[in-house]
Amino acid sequence: MKTTSFPVIPYGRQNISEKDIHAVLEVLHSDYLTQGPKVPEFEKKMTAFCGASHAVAVNSATSALHLACLALGLGPGDTLWTSPITFVASANCALYCGASVDFVDIDPKTWNLCPIKLEEKLHQAEKQNRLPKIVVPVHLCGQPCDMEAIHRLSLKYGFSIIEDAAHATGASCKKETVGNCRYSDITIFSFHPVKIITTAEGGMAMTNQKDLAEKMALLRSHGITRDENAMTQPPDGPWYYQQIDLGFNYRMTEIQAALGISQMDRLQEFIKKRQQLSQRYSQLLKDLPLTLPFCLPDYDSAWHLYIIRLQKNQISKSHREIFEALRTEGIGVNLHYIPVHTQPYYRAMGFREGQFPEAENYYKEAISLPLFPDLQEADQNRVIDALNRVLGMGQTHKT
Structure with missing residues (x-):
């Protein structure tokens, strides 16, 4: 690869x-x-x-x-x-x-x-x-x-x-x-x-x-x-x-x-930077076939994670193909989380797929993008450009 x-x-x-x-x-x-x-x-x-x-x-x-x-x-x-x-x-x-x-x-x-x-x-x-x-x-x-x-x-x-x-x-x-x-x-x-x-x-x-x-x-x-x-x-x-x-x-x-x-002593500084980076993601990813994080009115997230969900009906590649392609591009994406009830330990207790459909649909679409206070705009641009390429959109970030 x-x-x-x-x-x-x-x-x-x-x-x-x-x-x-x-x-x-x-x-x-x-x-x-x-x-x-x-x-x-x-x-x-x-x-x-x-x-x-x-x-x-x-x-x-x-x-x-x-x-x-x-x-x-x-x-x-x-x-x-x-x-x-x-x-x-x-x-x-x-x-x-x-x-x-x-x-x-x-x-x-x-x-x-x-x-x-x-x-x-x-x-x-x-x-x-x-x-x-x-x-x-x-x-x-x-x-x-x-x-x-x-x-x-x-x-x-x-x-x-x-x-x-x-x-x-x-x-x-x-x-x-x-x-x-x-x-x-x-x-x-x-x-x-x-x-x-x-x-x-x-x-x-x-x-x-x-x-x-x-x-x-x-x-x-x-x-x-x-x-x-x-x-x-x-x-x-x-x-x-x-x-x-x-x-x-x-x-x-x-x-x-x-x-x-x-x-x-730097907690508020960290939160502010995470908020800024998240807002920038949301602005620059809004035209891609993705579901972006939704925040309730009057709720202020700490933005520990920035998770996107693939709109799979508009994308020709699979969830795994996109995830692996981003990793190949040097983007250390992750997935938070695999539904707990589908883990082998919990399946042994009697849990099974189909019990919590929203959670299972989420798992089939979710990808966590890089987000941390030291993330530079140039690196964030790399993430956005890689997403465009992998999704076949053929465009680069807007500054």
Whole structure:
């Protein structure tokens, strides 16, 4: 297969400044590499930004999802519902707790979990006494779900809500920042290198409920406490600690937290650049046989991803041919995501194709284009020109 002589443009990439490096070096020269002052400082910075009461920093968003489920009491006999178009962690977190998983199909315009389909499914589940304990809406690409509608349904049907905002650090809905938990019990963020800000690996759980925050903080560190008020018996001495629950080693390190604190200072800069690049994509791709991202009025996406969908009835090549041709051109496209219910592990549980048709149609058409703050216009032009060539449009970008 012919390959380009140009360097590959990745679909995502972290931005690390000298200030970030200095922040990490300061920790390396300090007395604490873990369980020091930086993690609480990072948590405080996130609560101030989001407007939530509590934050619990952990080593990944997957860990945050797991702890959130445990804090909300998810266990055997319970069910969690989420979107099929997400990374598998949004569903796996239920299985970690011994619970079951089901899915709600996506909205054909926003590609997020559809509130209308959610209401229809809840109505049927109530008749069968099979209502979910937790619903996990996923803010795909950084665009918030319709949380007001989902929250109204939670009040009627009695389920808890975990917002999977792994893509949505810095996003907002009607001027309210994602992570304030106004319409959810817990919101989780990811700080993986390709996300909006990074701690290398890392995650955060936000909540306004003190008991949930305390439970997650306890479970992230083996279920061990040194708080005398939480102990089940008087301490033997000042050295004493107790394990009062079965927890995990999900702690964030001081090194990660220091990087996160430094990255937070440029969060708005990152969001602004992603917005500008996304607007430019939308302007320069509007005449191609593509379905471009749709944003709800008064919703501000964090633009973690810029996903296009092929209008296949107007294109002679297959989805795979276009994807592979773009890769050959040095465009590091990706696909977010393969519907979770079609994965072999979930098929073995009884899920099958045809259950969630909108998600399956999305998968047959979606391609993620390169998008990150350091993406230069010249490289973005390469992406646009490559798309024109591959789609057989024979035109180049307009400046």
